[in-house]
Amino acid sequence: MQQGSERMSKTRGIYFLRLIGRIIVFIVAILIYIFDKEKFNIVEGLNFFNKFTPVHILWIIWMWDMILQLIPVKAYISIGSQKVFESLFRPIKEKINYKNLKQYIKDTTASAYKVMVIWIALTIVLSILHINGVIDTGMMILIATFFYVCDLICVLIWCPFRLIMGNKCCTTCRIFNWDHLMMFLPIVALNSIYSWSLVIFSFVIWLVWEICVFTYPERFWENSNMALKCSECTDKLCTQYCRRLRKNNIRLER
Numbered sequence: 001m002q003q004g005s006e007r008m009s010k011t012r013g014i015y016f017l018r019l020i021g022r023i024i025v026f027i028v029a030i031l032i033y034i035f036d037k038e039k040f041n042i043v044e045g046l047n048f049f050n051k052f053t054p055v056h057i058l059w060i061i062w063m064w065d066m067i068l069q070l071i072p073v074k075a076y077i078s079i080g081s082q083k084v085f086e087s088l089f090r091p092i093k094e095k096i097n098y099k100n101l102k103q104y105i106k107d108t109t110a111s112a113y114k115v116m117v118i119w120i121a122l123t124i125v126l127s128i129l130h131i132n133g134v135i136d137t138g139m140m141i142l143i144a145t146f147f148y149v150c151d152l153i154c155v156l157i158w159c160p161f162r163l164i165m166g167n168k169c170c171t172t173c174r175i176f177n178w179d180h181l182m183m184f185l186p187i188v189a190l191n192s193i194y195s196w197s198l199v200i201f202s203f204v205i206w207l208v209w210e211i212c213v214f215t216y217p218e219r220f221w222e223n224s225n226m227a228l229k230c231s232e233c234t235d236k237l238c239t240q241y242c243r244r245l246r247k248n249n250i251r252l253e254r
Contacts, residue, residue, distance in 0.1 A: 009236035012156070014076045019152040025058065029145045033138045040138035048193040055141065055194075062148070062198060066180050069205050078155070078235050079227055080170040081177055084212045089219045090226040101224055105217045108174040111165045115175060118164075119182050127189035140187050144198075147183040155237055169238050172228050174213070174220065181206040 008016075032039050032054060039053040048056075068077065072085040082088050126143065129135045135143075154161065155170050167173050180202035187195045213220055222228035 009234065011076045011078065011235045012237050015078070015152060015156055015237060019149070019156060022149045022152060025061070026142075026145045026149050028054070029058065029142055033142055037138050040141060043137050043141055043190060043192055043194045045192050048197075058141075058145065059194060059198070062180070062184075063201065066201050066205050069177050069180070070208065078170060078176070078237055080173050080235070080237075083171075083219050083225065083228060084177065084209055084216075086216070086219070088227060089216075090232075091218065092224055092226055096218055096224045101217055101221050104221050104223075105213065108165065108167070108220075109213070112174045112178075114164050115161050115178075119185060123186045123188065126186045130189045137190060140190055144183050144187050147186070151179045151183065168230075171233060171235060171237070172220075172222055177209040178206055 039055055041047055042050060042053050042055055069081060072082060072087045079088060126135065126140070130137075130140055159170070161175065162173075165174060170176060181199075184195070184198040184202045188199050189195075218224040220228075222230075226232055
């Protein structure tokens with residue numbers, strides 16, 4: 001093992017800071033729910049424009065996060081999220097095997113939509129609980145905020161969807177930019193300006209991603225995009241398990 005190979009990358013360090021920030025946001029949201037639940041009233045119907053509350057700040061943070069997924073940003077944003085852009089595509093020197101590329105996209109898409117089916121089922125369950133008064137409006141926002149924290153836990157620590165997707169890391173993940181749609185889809189039952197603005201914008205992010213997957217599939221496969229190869233990785237977001245896997249892959253690539 002080369003000296004310094006275990007050192008945390010700057011990108012991973014920044015992502016941990018973001019995780020801490022998201023945990024703080026979640027804690028603040030819980031405190032508001034406990035001590036001043038009325039602030040969540042702006043999430044209902046047309047109340048969004050009634051007055052400014054900390055819940056608006058949460059909306060602004062989420063909107064800004066989604067905007068960053070629509071533009072090619074190089075300020076320590078994972079290539080897993082940015083691989084959709086042509087400016088970050090590094091084609092392999094050899095001729096791309098389009099037959100294998102087509103099969104790769106077909107297989108990963110089948111796995112991706114298994115995740116979608118599971119998430120839609122979860123959305124239906126949460127919606128039924130909300131409609132029947134088991135989960136109130138504030139709790140629905142807390143659930144979305146909890147998913148906001150879980151998103152980076154999946155990136156930095158452990159991702160349950162990898163068991164379904166079979167991908168080796170976030171860099172090659174087929175559903176990397178599905179995160180916001182998955183965060184906000186469960187609050188669609190709130191049927192308000194607050195919820196629909198988030199759901200619709202996250203759907204736009206998802207749609208752009210899916211169109212690019214089928215229009216520019218070579219950007220999403222490590223055997224056609226050099227930027228996704230383990231040996232070229234600069235993000236180093238991987239956990240200890242993934243670092244061992246990356247080291248083995250680097251030996252294979254050589």
